[in-house]
Amino acid sequence: MGAAAQEAAAVDHGRGALLRKLLTSSLPALFTLSLFYFIFYSPPSFISYTDLFAQLQISQDQTTKNPPLPPPQAAWLQCNYSDGKWVWDDGVAGPRYDSEHCDMKATEKCVVNSKPDNGYLHWRWQPAGCSLPALDPAGFLRLVRGKHLAFVGDSTARNQAEALVCFLSTVARPEAAHRYEERLGRKFWRWVFPPPHGVNVSTYWSPFLVRSEGHSQDYAMAQDTVVLDALTEPWAADVAAMDVMVISAGHWFPRPAMYYEDGVVVGAHSRPDVNETDTAYPGVFRKVLRRTLEYVDARSSAGDKLVVVATVAPAHFDPKHGWNHRDACSRAKPFEEGEAEVKAEDAELRKAVLEEVAAAAAVRRRRRGLRYEVLDVTRLATMRPDGHPGPYLFPYSYYSRPVPETVANDCLHWCAPGVVDTFNDILMRMIAAGG
DSSP: OOHHHHHHHHHTHHHHHHHHHHOOOOOHHHHHHHHHHHHHTOOTTSOOOOOOHHHHHHHHTSOOOOOOOOOOOHHHHTOOTTSEEEEEOTTOOSOSSOGGGSSSOGGGOTTTTTOSOGGGGSEEEEETTSOOOOOOHHHHHHHTTTOEEEEEESHHHHHHHHHHHHHHTTTSOOSEEEEEESSTTOEEEEEEETTTTOEEEEEEEOTTSSEEEETTTOTTSOSEEEETTOOOSHHHHHGGGOSEEEEEOOTTTTSOEEEEETTEEEEEESOTTSSSOBOOHHHHHHHHHHHHHHHHHHTOOSSOEEEEEEOOOOOOOOTTSOTTBTTTTOOOSOOOTTTOOOOHHHHHHHHHHHHHHHHHHHHTTTSSSEEEEEEOOHHHHHTOGGGSOBTOOSTTTTSSSOOOSBOOOBOSSOOTTTTHHHHHHHHHHHHHHOO
16 A cells, blocks of 8 residues: 555544444344355455445336557447447357466456356347447457556455456466455555566555445444545555556445534435435435546546446346345346336436536546546346356355255356456556547
8 A cells, every 4th residue: 555545544534433433234134144254255365344245136116658549440439339239159168267366356267167058158238239249368468558446435446456467368378466454444556567567456445435434344344424525545645657547336325324524414315313314325425436537537647547437237136035145146147128127216327427428528528538438248247147146155155966955156246257247348448448
C-alpha cells in the first residue's frame, strides 16, 4: 500500500470506531448465515468474506513514462457488443486455461471442482453484426506493456481480474503477488508480470466505492453504514497511477444500510428499525458512481487513462428454491431468446452506469488522454444461468456422490474459465481500439 493510503487509513481510524457504534448487529439469522459462509466458503489460499448469497436470492424475487494507449478507432464504435446471442462453438477444444494453479478463489475453479455440465465452456458470445475474437494473452501483454491495470469494486471485480491474470499466466507467469489485509474484508492484490512486460494487475476491494463499515467488513454485523462523501478507500490513493481502471460494483447496494453525509444521516435502505424514510438504492448507487468518476477525473494527471465501468452482471438464484437448495442454479444451458428479461432493479443500475459515464465523457471531451467506456454485460450475463459454480465449490465436489438437497451454492460469481472471460475479451477490444 502507498504512503498516502496508510495515512488515510490512520486518519479514518477514529471515524471507523464511531461508525461501528452506530451499527446494529441483532439479526441472528444473518449471523448464522455469515458464520456458515466463513466456515464453508473461504478457501485456504484466498479467504473471502464478499459474497451475498441469501440477500441476492431475496432480491431476485423482486423482478422487473509509459507508452500511450492506442487511439480510438471508428471500426470499434460501430460494434455494439452488448447486443447479440450465445452460440454453441464446436471449435472449443477445452478450457482456455488451467485454473488449478492460479491465484484465484478456489470456489470459482469449476473444472477442478468437477462441475459436471461442462457445456458452459462451449458457449461463445456473438455480437449482432460484428465479431468478438477471444482474448490473445500474448497480444494483451504487448498492448498494456508498462501499465497498471486496476479492478475496483466488489467481488465481481475480483472475479474478472483473477480470470484475466490466470489467462495471461499461460504465456508469462507473474513474478510476485502481493496481498494486503487492512481489516476484515478489505483486500488488495497485485500481480506483477516482469520485463519485458512490466505489467501490474491489481484488485481493490471497495463494494460501495466510498467508505463503509459493518457487514461489508465483518459478517457478524447485520447492516452497513455508508459514508457517501468519504472517498478514502485505498483505490482513491492510487488512482493517479492507474492506466486502465475497471470499476465493477452494485451487488452490495440492495443490502440494509444507513447513509451518512457531512456527518449526519441522510437516508436508510431496508432499515425498518430506524425512523428514516426508505431510500431507493439505485439513486444511492448513481450518486456514488458520479462522485467516483468526478474524483477520478480530478486526480488524473496529464497522460492516457482508460476508465471502464461495468454494468451489473446479475446473479441467478432461482426464486423457486432457497439459496441453499441444490437446484438454486442448476440449469445446464443458457436461456433462449425471450426466456429471460433483465430485471427491473438491474436495469436501473445499468441505466445509471450508462448515463453517468456518458456525462463524465461529455465533461472531459476537451481533454486528451482520458477516456470513459461502459462494459455493458448485463444482458449477456442475464442469459447465462449455467455459468455459475452452484454447489461445486471445492476440488472434486460430489465427484462420486449425489449433491444433497441442502447445500451451499454460489450463483453470483462466474466459473473461470467461463462467462467471465467474455468480459475480458471485450475489455481487450476497448483497450486496443479505444472503443
